[in-house]
Amino acid sequence: MTTSKGSPANDGPVELPDQLAILPLRNSVLFPGSIIPIDVGRRKSVRLIEDAISKERPIIGILTQRDARTEEPSDGDLFAVGCAARILKVIKLAKDNFSVILQGVSRVQVLSFAQRDPFIVARVQPLPDQSRADVELDALVLNLKDMAKRVIKLMPELPKEAAAHIDGVTDAGMLADLTTSNLDLSVEEKQEVLETFDVKTRLRKVLAFLSRQLEVLKVREKINTQVQEEMGRNQREYVLRQQLKAIKEELGELDESSGDIDEFKDKVSKAEMPEEVEKVALKQLDRLKVMQPSSAEYTVTRTYLEWLVEIPWKRSTDDNLDIENVRRVLDEDHYDLDKVKKRIVEYIAVRKLKPDKKGPILCLVGPPGVGKTSLGRSIARAMGRKFVRVSLGGVRDEAEIRGHRRTYVGSLPGRVIQSMKKASTINPVFMLDEIDKLGHDFRGDPAAALLEVLDPEQNNAFSDHYLEVHYDLSRVMFIATANILDPVPPALRDRLEILELPGYTRADKLAIARSFLVPKQLEEHGLSDEQLKLTPEAVGDIIDSYTREAGVRNLEREIANVIRGCAVKVAGGTLEGHLPPITPEGLPEYLGPQKFISEVAMRTADPGVATGLAWTPVGGDIIFVEATRMPGKGSLVLTGQLGEVMKESAQAALSYIRSRTKELGVDENFFEKHDIHVHIPAGGIPKDGPSAGVTLFLALTSLLKGVGAPPDVALTGEITLRGTVLPVGGIKEKILAAHRAGIKTVYMPERNEKDLADVPEQALKELEIRLIKRVDEILPLLDAGGAKKAGSATRRRGGEGSGREGGAETTPSPSPPPAGT
Numbered sequence: 001m002t003t004s005k006g007s008p009a010n011d012g013p014v015e016l017p018d019q020l021a022i023l024p025l026r027n028s029v030l031f032p033g034s035i036i037p038i039d040v041g042r043r044k045s046v047r048l049i050e051d052a053i054s055k056e057r058p059i060i061g062i063l064t065q066r067d068a069r070t071e072e073p074s075d076g077d078l079f080a081v082g083c084a085a086r087i088l089k090v091i092k093l094a095k096d097n098f099s100v101i102l103q104g105v106s107r108v109q110v111l112s113f114a115q116r117d118p119f120i121v122a123r124v125q126p127l128p129d130q131s132r133a134d135v136e137l138d139a140l141v142l143n144l145k146d147m148a149k150r151v152i153k154l155m156p157e158l159p160k161e162a163a164a165h166i167d168g169v170t171d172a173g174m175l176a177d178l179t180t181s182n183l184d185l186s187v188e189e190k191q192e193v194l195e196t197f198d199v200k201t202r203l204r205k206v207l208a209f210l211s212r213q214l215e216v217l218k219v220r221e222k223i224n225t226q227v228q229e230e231m232g233r234n235q236r237e238y239v240l241r242q243q244l245k246a247i248k249e250e251l252g253e254l255d256e257s258s259g260d261i262d263e264f265k266d267k268v269s270k271a272e273m274p275e276e277v278e279k280v281a282l283k284q285l286d287r288l289k290v291m292q293p294s295s296a297e298y299t300v301t302r303t304y305l306e307w308l309v310e311i312p313w314k315r316s317t318d319d320n321l322d323i324e325n326v327r328r329v330l331d332e333d334h335y336d337l338d339k340v341k342k343r344i345v346e347y348i349a350v351r352k353l354k355p356d357k358k359g360p361i362l363c364l365v366g367p368p369g370v371g372k373t374s375l376g377r378s379i380a381r382a383m384g385r386k387f388v389r390v391s392l393g394g395v396r397d398e399a400e401i402r403g404h405r406r407t408y409v410g411s412l413p414g415r416v417i418q419s420m421k422k423a424s425t426i427n428p429v430f431m432l433d434e435i436d437k438l439g440h441d442f443r444g445d446p447a448a449a450l451l452e453v454l455d456p457e458q459n460n461a462f463s464d465h466y467l468e469v470h471y472d473l474s475r476v477m478f479i480a481t482a483n484i485l486d487p488v489p490p491a492l493r494d495r496l497e498i499l500e501l502p503g504y505t506r507a508d509k510l511a512i513a514r515s516f517l518v519p520k521q522l523e524e525h526g527l528s529d530e531q532l533k534l535t536p537e538a539v540g541d542i543i544d545s546y547t548r549e550a551g552v553r554n555l556e557r558e559i560a561n562v563i564r565g566c567a568v569k570v571a572g573g574t575l576e577g578h579l580p581p582i583t584p585e586g587l588p589e590y591l592g593p594q595k596f597i598s599e600v601a602m603r604t605a606d607p608g609v610a611t612g613l614a615w616t617p618v619g620g621d622i623i624f625v626e627a628t629r630m631p632g633k634g635s636l637v638l639t640g641q642l643g644e645v646m647k648e649s650a651q652a653a654l655s656y657i658r659s660r661t662k663e664l665g666v667d668e669n670f671f672e673k674h675d676i677h678v679h680i681p682a683g684g685i686p687k688d689g690p691s692a693g694v695t696l697f698l699a700l701t702s703l704l705k706g707v708g709a710p711p712d713v714a715l716t717g718e719i720t721l722r723g724t725v726l727p728v729g730g731i732k733e734k735i736l737a738a739h740r741a742g743i744k745t746v747y748m749p750e751r752n753e754k755d756l757a758d759v760p761e762q763a764l765k766e767l768e769i770r771l772i773k774r775v776d777e778i779l780p781l782l783d784a785g786g787a788k789k790a791g792s793a794t795r796r797r798g799g800e801g802s803g804r805e806g807g808a809e810t811t812p813s814p815s816p817p818p819a820g821t
């Protein structure tokens with residue numbers, strides 16, 4: 001604070017000379033009656049002080065600079081009105097550096113400058129206060145003193161004696177000067193007061209400045225009070241929480257998992273996140289620190305951070321690159337499936353040569369029960385990777401894949417990120433089970449969301465709606481499974497490497513039962529192979545008479561039924577020693593009567609009956625086409641829940657017969673007086689597709705000629721009005737169905753010969769495959785011994801390869817699931 005000793009008259013009258021040495025002052029204004037310390041260091045100023053202290057009671061002039069940055073001020077750089085000052089004390093701090101204490105004496109105005117070197121000297125004129133005592137002046141003084149005291153109360157940095165000092169000043173002009181010198185005003189505002197010579201006007205200006213200062217101090221006090229109250233609340237809450245924590249520690253109820261959130265920082269650094277993700281995590285951590293633990297936002301942010309630090313970002317498992325070991329593990333777990341095993345071995349070999357190879361995206365397609373899902377676990381075990389599985393059957397919401405945004409209550413990441421957290425490594429074997437069972441509705445299309453997951457060019461920056469940061473899925477080995485490919489959208493199918501798994505032959509099922517199913521069920525039921533023996537003949541009878549499937553799931557179930565029945569006898573103590581071997585004769589005791597009887601055994605070589613081959617979603621099956629005629633008006637009746645395509649095939653077959661009656665040896669007028677009824681049994685199952693055309697032709701020809709077709713012959717192929725046999729789809733499944741049903745000879749389109757490369761060798765060895773170009777080539781079947789003479793080409797041996805051509809049909813299956821549309 002700038003102090004004052006009252007009127008200069010207290011120290012005796014001061015006579016000012018006409019000329020005063022001028023000391024330029026920066027960033028401050030000196031008022032009459034005020035005492036201030038200043039530092040002197042500029043060359044001219046030092047010379048001035050040295051000259052002044054050599055005199056008795058030296059008086060100098062103080063002028064404020066207009067611009068404080070000016071080092072050598074000239075005439076125009078100084079205000080014209082200043083203050084004459086008495087030098088009270090000089091302290092030498094260093095060479096050419098003084099500390100000087102000045103007391104203002106009187107306002108002065110520069111008339112002219114007389115000298116500029118070695119320091120400035122100017123002619124000056126004193127400016128006394130212009131005032132006259134009256135009531136207005138007294139009121140202004142009282143008002144100023146009152147407001148000054150209120151300001152002093154709000155400024156704790158001022159000494160307590162300041163209020164008493166204000167009361168001790170009686171001169172109105174000096175009161176205004178003293179108050180102004182202690183206000184936080186700019187140099188220009190203080191200079192304005194210094195240049196106001198009328199005391200009343202000066203008091204009014206000071207009151208305005210003082211009023212503004214008072215309002216600023218009031219607002220500051222209010223803010224300080226609010227801050228103190230908030231700090232007091234926070235400090236009180238902190239103390240209470242610390243006390244609560246101490247109480248819980250004493251009671252042993254402290255939950256360590258909800259302890260210090262600073263642990264998150266260590267977890268973030270140990271998670272080895274990408275730089276961008278780490279920035280997001282640290283930003284959320286900073287937000288968490290300032291939140292109240294009781295707030296809902298605190299829980300949301302904490303849960304989000306837990307997901308970020310628990311998801312694997314760089315942690316991975318080392319692949320087993322020993323190709324022979326991989327082959328051994330795959331063969332231990334699964335019989336056959338050579339195509340899939342070959343593809344896995346190829347991937348391991350490429351990984352060995354190129355370690356940064358991205359993971360393949362495979363799709364295993366095949367009927368139920370052939371081992372698609374269990375094959376994924378076997379692949380993971382062979383490669384030494386973690387295995388995670390997500391079932392997509394019935395999933396209709398896109399958020400199941402991508403997650404929900406954090407704005408929703410209870411939001412979570414999608415199944416992909418959840419499974420990666422479960423795997424705890426960035427390179428697991430990730431199985432997307434039942435990808436053909438995905439649905440879609442108003443909540444989005446999950447199949448579309450999978451496009452990014454299963455695209456090697458995009459999944460290195462997969463975006464989950466909950467995380468809102470990129471996640472790398474490029475090192476994951478994705479394996480999808482499906483029973484059929486038709487429901488899979490084309491864009492998604494394009495991203496998959498399709499590997500078809502055929503149904504098993506009878507020999508395959510016998511080998512699988514002997515090596516895998518029987519030992520597994522014995523172990524699960526607490527029996528040993530010494531206690532119970534299941535003969536190969538019994539297993540074969542289970543396959544033929546109790547199951548009808550492409551896979552082995554029902555076979556395993558029936559074997560378990562037999563072993564459970566034996567376990568009851570062992571546990572009940574009804575037997576002494578070992579159980580007798582289970583033979584076909586003993587199966588009805590455990591499984592009941594036979595569930596399936598060979599369809600061929602139910603049929604005879606009656607005219608109008610032919611055996612066809614059908615493709616179904618669960619593999620393949622055989623169907624029977626029955627035709628009969630009756631008196632009528634030439635109508636064709638079709639029953640058996642046939643689709644439009646199959647009805648058109650029947651029309652085409654009948655039209656071809658009517659156009660070739662002479663060559664076929666059929667009465668030309670048969671259709672004028674008779675109705676023909678074609679029926680395909682299992683009427684509760686929808687049937688459709690073009691591949692029954694050849695079978696329909698044979699059944700109708702057999703009916704009209706009155707000659708039965710051999711019951712152990714099955715046919716497939718699309719027929720045209722010119723009698724040409726066109727290729728069809730599902731050859732592999734149809735051949736296996738014929739093999740399972742005991743068919744001896746199969747007629748199929750010649751243009752489907754390449755598809756035989758995909759048929760197991762065992763089936764080709766036990767079947768007679770005849771390739772035909774035209775339907776006329778099957779007519780010898782209607783002659784005695786015709787099965788040996790019909791057909792233009794024979795194929796008995798299969799090989800490696802793959803292929804499926806022609807429009808895939810859907811025809812009936814004697815057992816569920818239905819054949820579809």
